[in-house]
Amino acid sequence: MERILDLRSDTVTKPTAEMREAMKNAVVGDDILRDDPTVIELEELAAGIFGKEAALLTISGTMSNEIAVMVYTKPGDEIVVFADSHLYNLETGGISALSGAQPRPLKSDSGTYDTGELGEAIMPPGVQRARTRLICLENTFHLNRGLAVEKSRYADTIAIARKHDLPIFMDGARIFNAAVALNTTVADLVSFCDAVDVCLCKGLAAPLGSMLVGSRDFIDEARRMRQRIGGGMRQAGVIAAPGILALTRMVERLPEDHENAEKIRSGLEALGIRVDRGGALTNIVNLDVSSAGWKASPFADRLNGCGIKVKVCSEHTLRMVTHHDILARDISFILDTIGNALRRR
Numbered sequence: 520m521e522r523i524l525d526l527r528s529d530t531v532t533k534p535t536a537e538m539r540e541a542m543k544n545a546v547v548g549d550d551i552l553r554d555d556p557t558v559i560e561l562e563e564l565a566a567g568i569f570g571k572e573a574a575l576l577t578i579s580g581t582m583s584n585e586i587a588v589m590v591y592t593k594p595g596d597e598i599v600v601f602a603d604s605h606l607y608n609l610e611t612g613g614i615s616a617l618s619g620a621q622p623r624p625l626k627s628d629s630g631t632y633d634t635g636e637l638g639e640a641i642m643p644p645g646v647q648r649a650r651t652r653l654i655c656l657e658n659t660f661h662l663n664r665g666l667a668v669e670k671s672r673y674a675d676t677i678a679i680a681r682k683h684d685l686p687i688f689m690d691g692a693r694i695f696n697a698a699v700a701l702n703t704t705v706a707d708l709v710s711f712c713d714a715v716d717v718c719l720c721k722g723l724a725a726p727l728g729s730m731l732v733g734s735r736d737f738i739d740e741a742r743r744m745r746q747r748i749g750g751g752m753r754q755a756g757v758i759a760a761p762g763i764l765a766l767t768r769m770v771e772r773l774p775e776d777h778e779n780a781e782k783i784r785s786g787l788e789a790l791g792i793r794v795d796r797g798g799a800l801t802n803i804v805n806l807d808v809s810s811a812g813w814k815a816s817p818f819a820d821r822l823n824g825c826g827i828k829v830k831v832c833s834e835h836t837l838r839m840v841t842h843h844d845i846l847a848r849d850i851s852f853i854l855d856t857i858g859n860a861l862r863r864r
């Protein structure tokens with residue numbers, strides 16, 4: 520059978536043989552009753568890695584993000600989000616539907632807020648005003664770019680949050696990619712955050728699951744909110760077991776994904792295709808095919824016909840994501856195929 524190289528996302532990774540074995544052998548119990556030792560082990564492991572008091576296993580990054588907003592807000596409150604964030608764009612309006620809060624989206628190119636705009640976005644007190652309750656960040660930023668943002672670049676945001684006594688939530692779906700790219704630890708990168716979401720099923724290749732980390736009080740309330748939206752789980756050790764391997768075995772191989780992405784970037788540039796540059800990039804390649812006279816959709820169809828799947832982002836841009844199931848030796852095939860596709864026009 521022809522091997523399909525699926526570069527649409529790192530969510531397409533299949534669990535490793537070791538993960539499947541761990542799922543089979545996991546010691547389990549009823550986690551709603553806190554009887555599942557494997558879930559408890561995973562949650563303690565995650566809390567330790569992130570330098571926070573406690574952690575909670577949820578089904579997905581979306582669930583973790585939404586639970587965090589539910590914990591920090593009441594109906595009618597407001598939260599500040601990036602206009603391009605997953606939280607604002609790709610969670611079926613969950614901020615308003617689940618929390619009853621309203622988002623105040625701010626544009627950003629850099630993955631940080633403009634200091635003046637953020638200052639103005641925090642609602643002053645007043646009988647007609649919503650109350651701002653939370654500032655949300657996303658690192659890597661954003662899902663079509665994969666830009667790793669250094670902690671120092673959040674200094675103004677942290678100062679504004681402290682001044683207004685506002686918590687900071689980080690959607691860190693790919694925070695390990697960010698830490699690897701910036702040569703630091705996740706604990707350091709999120710040390711100023713009150714709560715963080717990290718996904719186990721993207722570059723870390725677990726089949727599903729996400730961790731929320733934060734203070735014990737935050738996680739206790741998050742556990743209640745998870746239950747409210749039907750996310751409490753029984754023998755969840757079968758999910759936690761590959762999650763433990765994701766956190767302990769898969770982080771060290773992320774540089775490989777970043778190297779492969781960089782090879783794709785420079786190969787595309789050599790073919791005359793413009794790629795997103797600037798800052799510390801990770802496993803996501805954002806390319807603009809208009810420079811080669813193409814639109815994104817027919818270009819994606821052409822590659823699809825050659826066994827390479829990519830994601831269309833806009834009329835002229837596409838995304839290619841490297842991950843565990845894309846090998847170093849696949850890169851020359853990918854670039855050759857793209858080169859041929861360009862020539863066969």
Ligand SMILES: Cc1ncc(COP(=O)(O)O)c(C=O)c1O
Binds near residue numbers: 606690692693
């Ligand atoms: C930045 C970001 N946050 C959150 C999520 C949501 O994760 P999930 O698909 O597990 O709900 C994604 C998924 O791609 C993401 O890219």
